[in-house]
Amino acid sequence: xxxxxxxxxxxxxxxxxxxxxxxxxxxxxxxxxxxxxxxxxxxxxxxxxxxxxxxxxxxxxxxxxxxxxxxxxxxxxxxxxxxxxxxxxxxxxxxxxxxxxxxxxxxxxxxxxxxxxxxxxxxxxxxxxxxxxxxxxxxxxxxxxxxxxxxxxxxxxxxxxxxxxxxxxxxxxxxxxxxxxxxxxxxxxxxxxxxxxxxxxxxxxxxxxxxxxxxxxxxxxxxxxxxxxxxxxxxxxxxxxxxxxxxxxxxxxxxxxxxxxxxxxxxxxxxxxxxxxxxxxxxxxxxxxxxxxxxxxxxxxxxxxxxxxxxxxxxxxxxxxxxxxxxxxxxxxxxxxxxxxxxxxxxxxxxxxxxxxxxx
Amino acid sequence: xxxxxxxxxxxxxxxxxxxxxxxxxxxxxxxxxxxxxxxxxxxxxxxxxxxxxxxxxxxxxxxxxxxxxxxxxxxxxxxxxxxxxxxxxxxxxxxxxxxxxxxxxxxxxxxxxxxxxxxxxxxxxxxxxxxxxxxxxxxxxxxxxxxxxxxxxxxxxxxxxxxxxxxxxxxxxxxxxxxxxxxxxxxxxxxxxxxxxxxxxxxxxxxxxxxxxxxxxxxxxxxxxxxxxxxxxxxxxxxxxxxxxxxxxxxxxxxxxxxxxxxxxxxxxxxxxxxxxxxxxxxxxxxxxxxxxxxxxxxxxxxxxxxxxxxxxxx
Numbered sequence: 001x002x003x004x005x006x007x008x009x010x011x012x013x014x015x016x017x018x019x020x021x022x023x024x025x026x027x028x029x030x031x032x033x034x035x036x037x038x039x040x041x042x043x044x045x046x047x048x049x050x051x052x053x054x055x056x057x058x059x060x061x062x063x064x065x066x067x068x069x070x071x072x073x074x075x076x077x078x079x080x081x082x083x084x085x086x087x088x089x090x091x092x093x094x095x096x097x098x099x100x101x102x103x104x105x106x107x108x109x110x111x112x113x114x115x116x117x118x119x120x121x122x123x124x125x126x127x128x129x130x131x132x133x134x135x136x137x138x139x140x141x142x143x144x145x146x147x148x149x150x151x152x153x154x155x156x157x158x159x160x161x162x163x164x165x166x167x168x169x170x171x172x173x174x175x176x177x178x179x180x181x182x183x184x185x186x187x188x189x190x191x192x193x194x195x196x197x198x199x200x201x202x203x204x205x206x207x208x209x210x211x212x213x214x215x216x217x218x219x220x221x222x223x224x225x226x227x228x229x230x231x232x233x234x235x236x237x238x239x240x241x242x243x244x245x246x247x248x249x250x251x252x253x254x255x256x257x258x259x260x261x262x263x264x265x266x267x268x269x270x271x272x273x274x275x276x277x278x279x280x281x282x283x284x285x286x287x288x289x290x291x292x293x294x295x296x297x298x299x300x301x302x303x304x305x306x307x308x309x310x311x312x313x314x315x316x317x318x319x320x321x322x323x324x325x326x327x328x329x330x331x332x333x334x335x336x337x338x339x340x341x342x343x344x345x346x347x348x349x350x351x352x353x354x355x356x357x358x359x360x
Numbered sequence: 361x362x363x364x365x366x367x368x369x370x371x372x373x374x375x376x377x378x379x380x381x382x383x384x385x386x387x388x389x390x391x392x393x394x395x396x397x398x399x400x401x402x403x404x405x406x407x408x409x410x411x412x413x414x415x416x417x418x419x420x421x422x423x424x425x426x427x428x429x430x431x432x433x434x435x436x437x438x439x440x441x442x443x444x445x446x447x448x449x450x451x452x453x454x455x456x457x458x459x460x461x462x463x464x465x466x467x468x469x470x471x472x473x474x475x476x477x478x479x480x481x482x483x484x485x486x487x488x489x490x491x492x493x494x495x496x497x498x499x500x501x502x503x504x505x506x507x508x509x510x511x512x513x514x515x516x517x518x519x520x521x522x523x524x525x526x527x528x529x530x531x532x533x534x535x536x537x538x539x540x541x542x543x544x545x546x547x548x549x550x551x552x553x554x555x556x557x558x559x560x561x562x563x564x565x566x567x568x569x570x571x572x573x574x575x576x577x578x579x580x581x582x583x584x585x586x587x588x589x590x591x592x593x594x595x596x597x598x599x600x601x602x603x604x605x606x607x608x609x610x611x612x613x614x615x616x617x618x619x620x621x622x623x624x625x626x627x628x629x630x631x632x633x634x635x636x637x638x639x640x641x642x643x644x645x646x647x648x649x650x651x652x653x654x655x656x657x658x659x660x661x662x663x664x665x666x667x668x669x670x671x672x673x674x675x
Contacts, residue, residue, distance in 0.1 A: 058575055060571060060574050060575055095579075098577050098578070098579055099577065099579075101577070102574070102575055102576065102577035103575060103576040103577030103578075104577050107575070107576075108572075108575045110568060110571070110572055110575075112568060115567065115568040115569065116568040116569050116571070116572045117569055117572070118569045118572075118573065118587055118591070119569070119591065120590050120591055120594070121586075121587070121590075129576065129578070130576045130577065130578075133576070133577070133578055133582065134577060178572065181572070181576065185577075
């Protein structure tokens with residue numbers, strides 16, 4: 001993996017939102033890396049800051065949101081000269097973001113295809129619009145490319161569909177259109193914000209396969225945001241587990257699924273339904289995520305964590321590398337050399353061993 | 361148009377016709393039972409009075425009078441003025457007055473809609489800023505103060521104090537002398553349309569498809585003009601019909617204040633002089649306008665919105 005090329009590097013990102021009830025610190029020191037052609041997943045509960053992080057990358061935070069500190073370095077090669085360029089997205093002006101980044105270099109697929117297309121604009125116009133806007137393509141060129149894109153995302157009858165309005169298509173079709181729009185300007189990074197959550201199960205797999213297929217064809221880097229570990233297992237190379245605005249554990253897919261270290265990751269994996277659990281009830285992580293209006297003292301997960309140490313209540317744990325790995329990092333005091341040795345719950349151990357054996 | 365749409369329209373037409381007939385009966389009775397009589401010249405002797413009553417058919421039994429009235433009406437004859445404009449045909453009197461009222465209403469709606477939409481969009485784009493508060497305050501004032509109060513204020517300021525506008529309508533300067541009443545009438549429209557537009561626009565700006573459009577990397581101008589406006593303004597069209605009708609029926613006081621020879625002024629004057637046929641025709645026209653507008657809105661609603669219009673060739 002010597003020739004891995006990093007195209008996105010987020011360091012110590014802090015984002016807060018001004019609300020009527022006070023300042024919500026939604027993102028608290030996030031570090032994230034994305035390499036060319038690879039797929040990372042960000043997993044976590046609702047409200048853990050997954051979407052906010054990616055919206056910050058696109059520069060489309062809600063108007064009451066603000067990046068307090070941190071950097072989002074983006075590397076690309078100039079379209080004409082091939083020169084390597086690196087810019088901090090946080091420092092970019094709104095106009096630069098709009099002209100250079102959004103849609104053009106980083107594109108996004110949204111969660112709910114039923115509401116994310118403009119109801120009074122034809123499909124064709126919505127797909128053609130970004131190309132005509134960013135690359136000044138003529139209508140004919142854009143039309144031709146839009147047809148190709150619709151075929152690429154598996155839409156039959158593309159010519160007829162170009163003239164349709166969104167309400168005339170099914171949810172799965174609309175998500176394909178959203179993907180086509182995202183691909184229209186040949187971006188380098190594709191952010192998929194829960195792309196299959198709003199779709200029914202039979203369509204989910206198809207959309208995931210489609211994204212993977214296109215990723216291979218176009219050598220895209222993909223960021224998945226999801227709370228569905230099943231999706232993660234299927235598509236991701238690297239997994240970032242996020243909790244209360246922080247990434248608590250990161251590693252390759254094998255490291256996270258077969259050797260999870262953070263109690264929160266244990267909880268997430270235990271809460272995943274599978275076919276051969278004997279228990280009557282599905283495991284749920286007790287409690288709820290903290291309200292980030294209040295400052296978090298110590299480890300944010302400590303109140304819900306039965307393995308929490310005393311120090312967890314006082315000090316935020318640093319990030320440790322798991323011994324013997326260059327990719328597996330955990331933010332937990334349990335990783336400290338003086339910490340008591342805590343093993344993951346027995347039931348989870350068995351489950352993961354079984355998964356490993358079956359090679360899921 | 362398919363069969364069920366036609367059937368629906370047919371049903372609506374029949375219901376509207378029945379409603380109009382009931383209204384006509386009630387109006388006819390109410391007018392006849394009004395205190396006073398169109399023949400109110402005290403110098404007339406009983407014999408002279410009887411002659412005049414016979415001339416207008418007022419001596420016949422009530423039911424017969426009604427039958428004659430309806431028969432005449434169906435041929436387009438609304439009778440003649442009994443008192444106010446001696447023996448002039450009511451149809452042309454009311455027709456001329458309605459034309460002026462309609463033009464006033466239309467002008468107020470057009471001006472009010474344009475200004476109202478602009479104000480609403482402006483407020484939505486500057487949401488929660490001082491401009492938004494200002495625009496909202498303006499529209500609240502516009503909604504809560506009746507248009508005749510505005511007419512009075514404008515009258516006092518522009519006509520009486522500054523003396524740049526005439527106080528009354530004059531047929532020699534129809535446009536110039538209409539500025540004031542139209543301005544007064546449009547305040548209500550501006551207020552209603554701007555509040556409605558603001559709400560719609562904010563909803564659109566917060567919608568998922570606007571976030572997607574922003575994620576495409578479009579600039580603010582393109583976002584607003586080619587993505588947001590159309591979606592925000594379509595619903596506004598649906599409130600314009602009722603606003604127009606409300607305006608036409610609500611112009612009475614403004615018309616009186618500014619001496620506009622419109623329907624409102626005619627109706628008020630005819631009531632004052634118990635001119636049965638004019639009262640009936642004016643009131644009936646108001647009712648008919650309202651009912652026809654409701655009918656048009658119901659039918660048009662499905663035609664304006666592309667989601668309903670285009671839904672048919674689906675699947």
